[in-house]
Amino acid sequence: MEETGCIEVRNLTKDFGPIRAVDDISFRVNKGEVFGFLGPNGAGKSTTMKMITSFITPTKGSISVLGIDVTSSPMEVKSKIGYLPESAPDMTVADFLNFIKEVRGIKEQEPMERVVKLCSLQSVLNQKIETLSKGFKRRVALAQAIIHDPDVLIMDEPTDGLDPNQKAEVRKLIKEMAKEKIIILSTHILEEVEAVCTRAVIISEGKIRFDGTPDELRQRSKVHNAVEIKLHSAAENISIAKLKSLDCVASVELKGDRSITVLPKDRKNISHEIITFAAEQRFDIDEVSLMEGDMNEVFREITAGGVS
Numbered sequence: 001m002e003e004t005g006c007i008e009v010r011n012l013t014k015d016f017g018p019i020r021a022v023d024d025i026s027f028r029v030n031k032g033e034v035f036g037f038l039g040p041n042g043a044g045k046s047t048t049m050k051m052i053t054s055f056i057t058p059t060k061g062s063i064s065v066l067g068i069d070v071t072s073s074p075m076e077v078k079s080k081i082g083y084l085p086e087s088a089p090d091m092t093v094a095d096f097l098n099f100i101k102e103v104r105g106i107k108e109q110e111p112m113e114r115v116v117k118l119c120s121l122q123s124v125l126n127q128k129i130e131t132l133s134k135g136f137k138r139r140v141a142l143a144q145a146i147i148h149d150p151d152v153l154i155m156d157e158p159t160d161g162l163d164p165n166q167k168a169e170v171r172k173l174i175k176e177m178a179k180e181k182i183i184i185l186s187t188h189i190l191e192e193v194e195a196v197c198t199r200a201v202i203i204s205e206g207k208i209r210f211d212g213t214p215d216e217l218r219q220r221s222k223v224h225n226a227v228e229i230k231l232h233s234a235a236e237n238i239s240i241a242k243l244k245s246l247d248c249v250a251s252v253e254l255k256g257d258r259s260i261t262v263l264p265k266d267r268k269n270i271s272h273e274i275i276t277f278a279a280e281q282r283f284d285i286d287e288v289s290l291m292e293g294d295m296n297e298v299f300r301e302i303t304a305g306g307v308s
Contacts, residue, residue, distance in 0.1 A: 005066065006030045007052065007152065007182055012061035014047050021047045023206035024061070029199075034174060035184045036197035036214075040303050044206040045186055049154060052184070053081055066151055066182075079104075082150035084141050084158055093132075093140055094125040097147065104148040115143040118173065134161030142170065146177070153177060155185040159192060171196045190295045193217075204303040214295070220302075221293030224267045227274045229260040230287040239281050248273050261291075 007029040014022040022044040029035045039045040050056045052063055054074035063070040065077045089096065097112050106112075116122060119139040124132055129140055138161055145153060158174065159167040174183060174196050187193065193200050193214050200217055202210040210217060218224060234257040243262065244252050248270040253261040264270040271290050278285060 005182075007066075007184070008062075008064045009048075009052070010062045012048065012051065012063065013059045014044075014051060014056070015059045020206055022051070022058075022203075025203070025206070025208050026061075027201060027208065027211060029182050029184060031180070031182050032178060033182065033199055034178045034197045035182075036193040036200040037184055037186045037203070038188070038190075038193065038200060038299065039203040040188075043203045043303070045203050046156075048203070049156070049184065049186055053083055053154060054078060079148075080150055081152045081154060082145035082148065084145040084153070084155035090128060090130045092126055092128055093121055096129060096140065097143060100144040100147055106148060111147050111149070115147050118146075119143040120169075135163060135166050138162055138170075139166075142173075150181070152182045153184070155183065157187055157189075158185055159189075167195075190299060194295065202299065202302050209302045217298055218293035218295050219267065220298045221295070222263065222267075222297065223261070223291045224293035225264050225269045225271075226291040227262040227264075227271050228287075228289045228291055229262070229274070229278065229283065229285060230289075231258040231260070232284040232286045234258060242281065243274075243277065246273065246277060 009028070010026050012022055012025050013020065025044075025048070037045055037049065047056065051058050052065065052070065054070045054077050057071060066080055068076050068080070070077050091099065097115070101112055116125065119142055121136070121139055121143060124136055124140075129137060132140070138158070142155075142158065145155070155174075159170050162170060171192075174185070177183065178198075185192070185197070197214055200210065200212065200214055201208055202217075210220075240252060240254070240260075243249065243260075248265055248268065250263045250265045253263070255261065262270070262274055269290070271288070275288060278288070
């Protein structure tokens with residue numbers, strides 16, 4: 001039975017002549033998820049999103065949005081989707097939002113008033129979009145994407161160009177909307193994934209290389225559960241050789257003369273063993289911390305084919 005509360009992508013392939021941009025990928029996005037779609041330039045990310053929004057047709061495979069087949073009913077699918085593009089046309093903010101309202105067949109004024117307030121656009125309604133700061137342009141793009149209160153929201157770099165306060169506001173808004181919507185956001189900023197996504201998919205060379213939570217992505221880092229030791233004095237007198245010989249230790253890295261990073265075997269939590277050892281050896285310690293992992297490192301290795 002077809003799921004009606006999700007986006008279902010099955011064996012999706014897209015060829016442009018001899019070039020295969022998307023290569024037999026499958027995934028499902030459920031209501032309540034904030035789905036981060038990641039990949040380097042040319043990975044197939046944008047092509048996949050354009051197929052979901054029915055702007056281009058798949059070579060093979062199928063896509064359903066809320067139980068509606070994208071290929072056979074593209075206009076119905078488009079009515080269910082809000083899309084946050086990278087830019088907006090050269091009109092005043094008010095004219096642009098009114099235009100979008102009319103295109104969407106919205107007769108009431110309340111939806112426009114709602115998104116203007118939600119995106120804090122009151123002060124720029126009569127300004128031309130091209131004169132706005134990059135942050136305000138992103139807010140205008142977001143307002144038009146949600147003016148018809150869509151069930152599905154697809155966002156391209158939603159916080160690009162925003163200052164830290166604006167980023168926090170948009171991320172909060174995304175999380176609130178995710179309770180009742182399906183949200184897919186495309187981004188190259190891993191900080192964005194950590195801040196707002198409940199799930200991350202990495203695509204490279206047209207294939208899905210990772211599908212899991214941000215925590216699961218971080219846990220694949222070589223420094224996940226590594227113990228970082230900040231010493232009060234130089235490391236020259238401590239027992240580095242003994243530290244390296246511990247059964248739970250994979251390797252030890254020195255950073256300068258007062259910082260030691262101990263990498264565990266199998267990425268296990270060895271903080272208790274290391275703290276016990278340091279106390280026995282009377283290390284002169286200022287601070288000990290447990291590293292969560294480096295998502296950028298994992299992303300680079302996955303997209304280069306280095307992480308299984």
